[in-house]
Amino acid sequence: MSKPVIWIPRRLSPATLDRARRDYEVIVKPDDTPGTAAEIIDMSARVDGMIPCHSEQFSADVVAQLDPRLRIVANHSVGTDHCDLPALRARGIAVTNTPDVLADATAELAFMLMLGAARRAVEGDRIVRSGAWDSWSPAFLVGKQVTGARLGIVGMGGVGRAMARKARGFDMQVHYHNRNRLPPAQEGAAIYHQRVEDLLAAVDFVSLHCPATPDTLGLMNAERIALMPRGSILVNAARGALVDEGALLAAIESGHLAGAGLDCFVTEPGGNPDFAAHENIVMMPHVGSATVATRDAMGFRALDNLDAFFRGEAPRDLL
Missing domain, CATH: 3.40.50.720 (NAD(P)-binding Rossmann-like Domain)
Structure with missing residues (x-):
């Protein structure tokens, strides 16, 4: 059985990337710059899930153009003000975040x-x-x-x-x-x-x-x-x-x-x-959660949510 395909647009911690590559087919954006609206829309036709950060904007206009293949947006963040949650829910796309760990x-x-x-x-x-x-x-x-x-x-x-x-x-x-x-x-x-x-x-x-x-x-x-x-x-x-x-x-x-x-x-x-x-x-340049331990914990929490979703379970941090 083939592994789900996920897109990671930012440079997550090495431990997070190692675990992601173990369990999923992973596409990583090579230049570690914010994913643009065009990139998010394009990648939605190629992947089953995404681990975006607060830098990726899922506006109502972007969500309306997402491919039906995309099933979950597992945010690598606590805040979700970059996501139009009602629009994502209306498309049947699960959305999670990473509370508690930071x-x-x-x-x-x-x-x-x-x-x-x-x-x-x-x-x-x-x-x-x-x-x-x-x-x-x-x-x-x-x-x-x-x-x-x-x-x-x-x-x-x-x-x-x-x-x-x-x-x-x-x-x-x-x-x-x-x-x-x-x-x-x-x-x-x-x-x-x-x-x-x-x-x-x-x-x-x-x-x-x-x-x-x-x-x-x-x-x-x-x-x-x-x-x-x-x-x-x-x-x-x-x-x-x-x-x-x-x-x-x-x-x-x-x-x-x-x-x-x-x-x-x-x-x-x-x-x-x-x-x-x-x-x-x-x-400081918005780096409140920028410690090695916390970046690992955030990445692992996002992956925990993906794991549960692809097992057919409700993710712990489903919004």
Whole structure:
């Protein structure tokens, strides 16, 4: 019996590719660039399944042109805002994602961004690296202390809960806003705020961990940023669309916010060049899950979903 054929448009981890080639006939896009609409449509006639990343766009227009041979899109990502899920379901194409496995890695990066913004890491690195460090003073590079501070988490899914666990190691008081209050066993000692506006006014740091949906686009606009105490810090390791970048820039320039830590932007790749002039904005290029262990786990989770589907079972992460 012949093996199912799958398409992998991006360079996944070596362990993932080894396992995929063991169990499937695999077509890998050789140049590791985002799969275009034309490539997705063309490959749909040649394969039974795909493992795309967030970089491949399955819009309604693309989905309408997919060949009936394609039966499953097993995303190598948690977010699925690059997929028109109703359109894919209407075509009878199964869609899965990779939840749970990247929570700790993403929370680690969010914490790094928070610490970097609080302790002026970009400015300090530049001073030492450029050879400009020629003096010292008690007033030199004074930052904001994280230990014992109040952290507000917006979105208490897997990543938000991982962030809360790490924050407790810094003796932070954790506050959170979520669509629904967590059960006591998951909530721990965190303080729940039914309204995000109430949370923003009560904390020193805000870390965003919610998905980009019609309800959360532009969540952090000028009005909500103004509710944050003067000298507070905003961290976004979720989706760029959650933040009004013009409002954030204005709050940085006015001094209302002491800094920001950003792993995602409205425009990706590329980011926002206006942020580059501000050393109190710590930036990374959307690599929250970029550890060896997590990339392997994401790839294996996508393959687990494919394996179940081709055995005739419901994949664990069917959307």
